[in-house]
Amino acid sequence: TSQARRLNKGKRLVGLDLTADFGVCGWLLQGQIPQIISSLQNIKNLDLQNNQLSGPLPDSLGQLKHLEVLNLSNNTFTCPSPSPFANLSSLRTLNLAHNRLNGTIPKSFEFLRNLQVLNLGTNSLTGDMPVTLGTLSNLVMLDLSSNLLEGSIKESNFVKLLKLKELRLSWTNLFLSVNSGWVPPFQLEYVLLSSFGIGPKFPEWLKRQSSVKVLTMSKAGMADLVPSWFWNWTLQIEFLDLSNNLLSGDLSNIFLNSSVINLSSNLFKGTLPSVSANVEVLNVANNSISGTISPFLCGKENATNKLSVLDFSNNVLYGDLGHCWVHWQALVHLNLGSNNLSGVIPNSMGYLSQLESLLLDDNRFSGYIPSTLQNCSIMKFIDMGNNQLSDAIPDWMWEMQYLMVLRLRSNNFNGSITQKICQLSSLIVLDLGNNSLSGSIPNCLKDMKTMAGEDDFFANPLSYSYGSDFSYNHYKETLVLVPKGDELEYRDNLILVRMIDLSSNKLSGAIPSEISKLSALRFLNLSRNHLSGGIPNDMGKMKLLESLDLSLNNISGQIPQSLSDLSFLSVLNLSYNNLSGRIPTSTQLQSFEELSYTGNPELCGPPVTKNCTDKEELTESASVGHGDGNFFGTSEFYIGMGVGFAAGFWGFCSVVFFNRTWRRAYFHYLDHLRDLIYVIIVLKVRRLHGKL
Incomplete structure (x- = not known):
């Protein structure tokens, strides 16, 4: 074939790079690696990463005896056939990461005596870690992370790995089973053992590792007192993660x-x-750390701090925030939530011009929001909920064009919600519940583009990535919301939330009809206010709505038929209003308990116990027919149905009467049906007598 001739001409080829980045015209390679690849006898470097190659690895790879680098990562290869690798004695780098490899790790890897890099990460490999891998004396990097491997790893698995620098076993079911006095034969630089069995004891063998740059042991099952030597030992570490133990x-x-x-x-x-001053990320959240925060903030006044992420949330810190924020201008994320901090929010926080997230929730802060915070103009995330803040919500806060989450619930804010709120086009969470806000709900809500479904984004903008030469988990924001009556913590799925909560305020006036334009909204809570008027007829267009709470208001009129179109609705509370008329008949609205409608004495029909009168039936029919433009339930519908039935019935009778063949067949069918029914009844009676 022409392909064979081209490959034969390429016998002297030493390197072949067909990664997706360098593919011809940007095309991705697909299908299996052809057996003809064996013609490239002199090739030393074969790079086919980032394509859509699939199937098993071909035996023909084993004929490339001069191959030194084989990179097949980021494809969809399946089982790694052991036969090709036994002959690749010159191989120095083997990268099969990010495929769909299953089965066990081939024992033929023991013949790869010159192998320096073995990367099998992010596959579906099963079984244990073969002892034969411990005989690869030239191995520098071993990555088996994110697989289904299980079983114990002992000293014998590392016996000849004297040159090993990187050990990546995270996200497996493997566990380390070594003696407390074990002295490893290697000096590691990268130790990645998160979601890997290390505990319950703290690993003493780390003390003898003097070159470590990165250490991650998150979710490693450790339940021990951290030894005193460890903290001095970490002074050389660039990356340290001991979380979730x-x-x-x-x-x-x-x-x-x-x-x-x-x-x-x-x-x-x-x-x-x-x-x-070298620290960029410091996260000590969810511990039992106490004391004041001022000594930490004010102890480095003359230093240039690089700190970008500071998370002290869920501890027992107390006291005020001090006035030293001018020295921490590199901060991007600041989370001091869920402590016992008090006092006012200091004006010096206005120096944090790079700040994107400010979380001060669940403390005892008082006073007002300082105007200097408007200097933090790129903020995306503000959570000051559950404090004792007062005064009006400042106007400049409605002008923060990047703001996505605004949570000020459970404070003492007063004043009104101005029309400027509609400028927050990127907002996905607006939670102002449990304050003393008054006035009406702005009628421009349709301008909030993200909630209206006009702006879709797939990457989570509420996360931050750090580390230039090392892939570290993104730091993601966490938010506690009450979307369906229960507190839920959102993190990875926060970007999918679309929520408005204005409950427990003093808002009055009608629910603006423009709210129906928020087609991406999932949770809406306007309960415990003084709202009046009717429920907007087009509210059924909010197709993604999962929770709707309008309870404890003065809302009147009938329940719009369109609410029956909310197929995702799982929480509905319309109780304690002045609603009247029949509850629209639908599988959706009848599936809720009577409690969803209680406190509306003029409502009738299932699921409430009150039956509808003829007057209420007529009013409901008129409302459904004309108010919502729905033909079903109108008098024209019933008249048309009656005429249609009569025409169909007499049409059938006419055919039977005038067509002799049809007439005889029809009456023959009736006779047969009568005989069949008679026989079934007789048999049933005889069986009943037999039992008696």
């Missing part, structure tokens, strides 16, 4: 120097640790 210890006199530090969700106590 049960580690304990006092952080009061600890000095931290790593660029990224994540100690969250453990049992640490004491006061806040000291940090160097």
Whole structure:
């Protein structure tokens, strides 16, 4: 074939790079690797990453005896056939990551004596980690992460790995089973053992590793006191993640120097640790750290701090916020939520011009929101809920064009919600519930484009990535909301939420009809206000609505038929209003309990117990027919149905009467049906007598 001739001409080819980035005209390679690949006898570097190649790895790869680098990552290859690898004695790099490899790790890898890099990460490999991998004495990097591997790893798995620098076993079911006095034969630089069995004891063998740059042991099952030697040992570490364990210890006199530090969700106590100016990310959330925050903030007044992420949430910190924020102008994310902090929000926070997220929720802050915060003009996320803040919500807050989440619930805010709120076109969560806001709901809500479904974005903008030469988990915002009556924590799925909560205020006037334009809205809570007028007829166009709470208002009129079109609606509360008439008949609205409609004495029809009178039936029919433009339920519909039935019936009778063949067949069918019914009845009676 022409393909064979071209490959024969390429026998002297040393390197072949057909990655998606360099493919001809940007085309992706598809299908299986052809057996003819064996013709490239002299090739040393074969790079086919980032394509759509599939199927098993061909045996013909084993004939490329001079191959040194084989990169097949980011394809859809399945089972790794063991036969090709036994002959690739010159291979130095084998990258099969991000495929669909299943089965066990081939034992033929033991013949790859010159192998330096083995990357099998992000596949579906099963079984254990073969002891034969521990005989690859030239191995520098071993990546088995994100597989279905299980079983114990012992000293024998590492016996000859003297040159190993990178060990990546995260997100597997493997667990380390070594003696407490084990001395590893290697000196690691990258230790990635998150979601991997290390515990319950803290690994003492780390003490003998003097070259580590990155250490991640999140969700590693450790429940131990962190030894005192460890904190001095971490001074050399660039990346440290011990989150989501049960580690304990006092952080009061600890000095931290790593660029990224994540100690969250453990049992640490004491006061806040000291940090160097090199620290970019510090996360000690969800611990039992106490004391004031001022010594931490004001202790480095002359230093140029690089700190971008600071998360002290869910601890027991107290006192005020101090006035040293001018020294922390690199902050992008600040989370001090769920502590016992008090006092006012200081004006000096206005120096944080790079700030994108400010979370001060669940504390005891009082006073007003300082005007200096308008200097933080690129903020996307503001959560000051559950405090004692007062005064009106400042007008400049409605002008923050990048704002996506605004949560000010459970404070003492007063005043009205101005029309300027509709300028927040990127808003996905507006939670102003449980305040003292008055006035009407603005009638321009349709201008909030994201809630109206006009702006769709797929990447989560509420996350931050750090680390230039190392792939670290994104730092994602977390928000506690009450979308369906229960508190739920949103993190990875926060970007999918579309919510408006204005409940428990003093809002009056009618619900603006423009609210029906918010077709992407999922949760709407306007309960416990003084709203009047009717429910907008077009509210059924909010097709994605999952929860609707209009309870405890003065809303009157009938329930629009269009609400029966809300197929995703799982929570409905219209109780304690002045609604009247029949509840529209539909599977959706009748599926809710009577409690959803209680406190509306003029409502009738299922699921409430009150039956509808003829007057209410007539009123409901007129409302459904004309108010919503729905033909069903009108008098014209019933008249048309009656005429249609009469025409059909007499048409059938005419055919039977005038057509002799049809007439005889029809009466023959009736006789047969009569005989069949007679026989069935007789048999049933005899069986009944037999039992008696």
